[in-house]
Amino acid sequence: MLILNNKEEIKKNIDLLKKEKKSVGFVPTMGALHEGHISLLKRAKAENEIAVCSIYVNPLQFNNKEDFNKYPRLLNNDTKLLEDTGCDIVFVPDDSIIKNSSAFSYDLGYLDEIMEGFFRPNHFSGVVYIVKTLFEIVNPDRAYFGQKDYQQLAVIKKMTRDFNFNIEIVSCPTTREKDGLALSSRNARLLTPERLVASKIYKGLNFIKNNIHNKSINELKLWYVKYIENEPLMKVEYVEICDGESLKSISDISESNAIVVCTAIFIGNIRLIDNLKIF
Amino acid sequence: MLILNNKEEIKKNIDLLKKEKKSVGFVPTMGALHEGHISLLKRAKAENEIAVCSIYVNPLQFNNKEDFNKYPRLLNNDTKLLEDTGCDIVFVPDDSIIKNSSAFSYDLGYLDEIMEGFFRPNHFSGVVYIVKTLFEIVNPDRAYFGQKDYQQLAVIKKMTRDFNFNIEIVSCPTTREKDGLALSSRNARLLTPERLVASKIYKGLNFIKNNIHNKSINELKLWYVKYIENEPLMKVEYVEICDGESLKSISDISESNAIVVCTAIFIGNIRLIDNLKIF
Numbered sequence: 232m233l234i235l236n237n238k239e240e241i242k243k244n245i246d247l248l249k250k251e252k253k254s255v256g257f258v259p260t261m262g263a264l265h266e267g268h269i270s271l272l273k274r275a276k277a278e279n280e281i282a283v284c285s286i287y288v289n290p291l292q293f294n295n296k297e298d299f300n301k302y303p304r305l306l307n308n309d310t311k312l313l314e315d316t317g318c319d320i321v322f323v324p325d326d327s328i329i330k331n332s333s334a335f336s337y338d339l340g341y342l343d344e345i346m347e348g349f350f351r352p353n354h355f356s357g358v359v360y361i362v363k364t365l366f367e368i369v370n371p372d373r374a375y376f377g378q379k380d381y382q383q384l385a386v387i388k389k390m391t392r393d394f395n396f397n398i399e400i401v402s403c404p405t406t407r408e409k410d411g412l413a414l415s416s417r418n419a420r421l422l423t424p425e426r427l428v429a430s431k432i433y434k435g436l437n438f439i440k441n442n443i444h445n446k447s448i449n450e451l452k453l454w455y456v457k458y459i460e461n462e463p464l465m466k467v468e469y470v471e472i473c474d475g476e477s478l479k480s481i482s483d484i485s486e487s488n489a490i491v492v493c494t495a496i497f498i499g500n501i502r503l504i505d506n507l508k509i510f
Numbered sequence: 511m512l513i514l515n516n517k518e519e520i521k522k523n524i525d526l527l528k529k530e531k532k533s534v535g536f537v538p539t540m541g542a543l544h545e546g547h548i549s550l551l552k553r554a555k556a557e558n559e560i561a562v563c564s565i566y567v568n569p570l571q572f573n574n575k576e577d578f579n580k581y582p583r584l585l586n587n588d589t590k591l592l593e594d595t596g597c598d599i600v601f602v603p604d605d606s607i608i609k610n611s612s613a614f615s616y617d618l619g620y621l622d623e624i625m626e627g628f629f630r631p632n633h634f635s636g637v638v639y640i641v642k643t644l645f646e647i648v649n650p651d652r653a654y655f656g657q658k659d660y661q662q663l664a665v666i667k668k669m670t671r672d673f674n675f676n677i678e679i680v681s682c683p684t685t686r687e688k689d690g691l692a693l694s695s696r697n698a699r700l701l702t703p704e705r706l707v708a709s710k711i712y713k714g715l716n717f718i719k720n721n722i723h724n725k726s727i728n729e730l731k732l733w734y735v736k737y738i739e740n741e742p743l744m745k746v747e748y749v750e751i752c753d754g755e756s757l758k759s760i761s762d763i764s765e766s767n768a769i770v771v772c773t774a775i776f777i778g779n780i781r782l783i784d785n786l787k788i789f
Contacts, residue, residue, distance in 0.1 A: 242676060252529065331672050334617040367674035393610045395646035397521060 232314045234321045238368045241322050245283070245370055253280040257371035257398075259362060262286040263303035263416035264312050267406035271375040272316050274403055279373060284313055285322040285365055291329055291357030298502070303419050322369065332360045337393075339386060345478060346493055347382045347504070350468055358383060359390050366396050374398050379405040379413045381493055381506040385478055405505075407433065413505045425498045428462045432496050435459055436507040439472070439492050443509050448472050448482050459496060468495040468502070475508060511593045513600045517647045520601050524562070524649055532559040536650035536677075538641060541565040542582035542695035543591050546685035550654040551595050553682055558652060563592055564601040564644055570608055570636030577781070582698050601648065611639045616672070618665060624757060625772055626661045626783070629747055637662060638669050645675050653677050658684040658692045660772055660785040664757055684784075686712065692784045704777045707741045711775050714738055715786040718751070718771050722788050727751050727761050730771075738775060747774040747781070754787060 235241050245255060256275030260268050268284075276282040286309055293299035306323070313321055336356065342348060343355050366374070376384050388400050406414045411433035412426075421429060435458045439451045446454070455470045473480050475489035484490060493506040514520050524534060535554030539547050547563075555561040565588055572578035585602070592600055615635065621627060622634050645653065655663050667679050685693045690712035691705075700708060714737045718730045725733070734749045752759050754768035763769060772785040 238674070242674075246676065250531065334619065334672065336615045338613040340613065364674065370676075393613065395517070395521075395643065397525065397649075 232310070232318055232321060234310060234323060236323050236325060238322075238324060238328065241320070241368055242370075244320060245368075248281050249370070254373070255279055255281045255283055255369065255371040257365070257369050257374045258282070258284045259365050259374065259376075260284060260286055261288045261302065261416065262309045263305050263419065264309045265406075265414045265416060265418075267377055267379065267414040269312065269316050270406050271377060271403050272313065272318055274401065275373065275375050276317050278401075279371075281319045282317065283320045283322065283369055283371065284318050285324070285369070287322075287324050287328065287361065287365075289329070289357055289361040290326075291332055291360055292354050293357070294351040294354050297500070301420060303416055322365070328364060329360065332357075335360060337363075337390070339389065342382065342386055342389060342478065345382075345473075345480070346469055346471055347495070350495060355383070355386050358386060362387055363390060363394060366391070366394075366398060371398055373401050375401045375403055377403055377405055379415070379505065381491060382478060411437075413503070415503060417501055417503060420501050421498060425464055425501065428464055429498055429503065431459055431462060431465065432494065432503060432505050433507070436492055436494065436505060440507055440509045443484055443490070448484065455494070464498055466497040468497060470494040472509070511589070511597055511600060513589060513602060515602050515604060517601075517603060517607065520599070520647050521649075523599060524560075524647075527560055528649070533652070534558055534560045534562055534648065534650040536644070536648050536653045537561070537563045538644050538653065538655075539563060539565055540567045540581065540695065541588045542584050542698065543588045544685075544693045544695060544697075546656055546658065546693035548591065548595050549685050550656060550682050551592065551597055553680065554652065554654050555596050557680075558650075560598045561596065562599045562601065562648055562650065563597050564603070564648070566601075566603050566607065566640065566644075568608070568636055568640040569605075570611055570639055571633050572636070573630040573633050576779070580699060582695055601644070607643060608639065611636075614639060616642075616669070618668065621661065621665055621668060621757065624661075624752075624759070625748055625750055626774070629774060634662070634665050637665060641666055642669060642673060645670070645673075645677060650677055652680050654680045654682055656682055656684055658694070658784065660770060661757060690716075692782070694782055696780055696782060699780050700777060704743055704780065707743055708777055708782065710738055710741060710744065711773065711782060711784050712786070715771055715773065715784060719786055719788045722763055722769070727763065734773070743777055745776040747776060749773040751788070 256279030258271045258275050288302050384402050410430035412429045435455050452470050456467045459465050459467050472492045474487040475491040481487050490509040495504045535558030537550045537554050567581050627634050663681050689709035691708045714734050731749050735746045738744045738746050751771045753766040754770040760766050769788040774783045
């Protein structure tokens with residue numbers, strides 16, 4: 232497994248592989264890898280001849296400095312995991328990769344005004360900048376993202392279209408703990424009592440799914456807030472029931488053929504997101 | 511010769527050629543082709559297996575609506591010329607190619623504050639958007655631009671670096687009429703008396719080159735304005751003597767190892783630019 236820091240070296244290596252007609256699957260990450268990342272990498276490896284992973288804790292996408300500082304960094308552990316999974320190339324850029332970011336801007340429109348866009352100002356512009364730049368450098372045939380970041384997936388699909396990238400965006404199912412908690416690098420920061428209640432996030436989403444025909448959208452959202460905040464350690468930042476394509480909020484299930492419920496929850500200082508496709 | 515309007519078709523065709531390891535040379539144009547464009551295309555054809563040309567009068571890069579409306583459009587003539595020169599693929603996009611342009615912005619910094627950047631607000635952002643988008647679609651190995659648009663070349667080199675394109679930017683000498691006038695599609699709009707005096711632009715640049723060691727930078731610029739405006743049909747918008755790399759104005763030749771003199775001239779309503787490398 233090749234570990235490279237320099238973008239010119241990455242480009243040179245990928246260029247050679249492309250000339251040999253090797254297909255490239257790419258998994259961009261912020262490290263602190265868990266089974267969710269590994270499942271993306273396995274799929275990249277199964278569907279392509281070469282699997283490339285990047286590890287970069289991108290300061291541009293953190294709207295909260297403490298969250299950035301405390302984000303787990305476990306590079307040695309990560310590279311061992313990647314090697315064991317059969318990753319071919321790991322790209323670990325330094326901060327020079329974002330040096331021109333302030334010169335660039337791109338208006339995501341509505342997608343940046345709701346949910347994660349609304350509550351995390353500049354988050355998606357940071358995501359777009361780093362993913363766009365990594366796409367330019369790695370130039371993969373396919374790139375793999377987890378459905379846990381549902382809105383991020385929509386953002387990346389739009390950016391890929393708008394910038395004419397010849398890259399298939401592959402959306403992969405969320406990996407979960409036995410009790411349903413979606414895997415996240417931030418889970419490592421939960422204290423034991425926080426971890427114990429965290430399963431409510433997914434349990435509540437399932438309640439909404441199972442009762443979508445019995446109750447109104449508004450009743451279900453109110454129910455969710457009450458259900459979560461009944462636990463004093465937890466607070467709901469948002470819960471939205473929206474069209475799965477446009478991500479527009481709906482007020483009645485008849486408005487959409489594909490519905491997803493998305494939420495962001497604070498457990499203490501740790502912010503976690505999750506979502507569930509309803510139909 | 512293939513003439514295509516649809517970006518997906520262009521991408522598909524180029525993709526197939528790339529898979530056959532064919533190298534692609536690209537000449538983006540606004541049509542109304544002259545010997546200058548043809549010399550770019552000949553070079554693209556000599557240095558690559560496939561030569562691609564685009565023709566699109568890009569509204570984004572015109573700061574003057576009249577100039578845009580009156581810009582010559584000669585598509586049938588152009589495609590015949592391209593076919594005769596051995597062009598393989600012509601891309602003639604419609605305006606859907608710029609439909610997302612307002613979502614995008616990119617700060618060129620100093621390069622957009624001087625000369626063409628200063629006198630043609632939004633010109634270079636329009637150039638960058640269209641060239642970037644054409645690069646994304648055509649994905650060439652090399653792209654060819656004339657030195658007549660000296661500042662544009664610097665802008666495109668910077669953009670190519672900042673967006674990590676794997677494209678060699680090839681800068682080609684300006685093609686001139688016998689009397690020295692730089693070829694430009696706008697020359698066709700000059701009336702006979704205007705055309706007769708137009709050769710002064712290049713003659714004056716040569717005077718500056720030949721006297722760079724005898725006179726101060728400031729004297730030479732003042733001389734040029736006087737020399738040009740001695741002709742009542744002509745007006746100088748700017749004349750700058752600058753470093754050939756950074757395009758920073760210099761006040762003494764000792765400040766730079768490579769100097770270029772750049773000018774923009776109005777003859778009646780027609781605006782022409784030219785430049786000359788001094789050393």
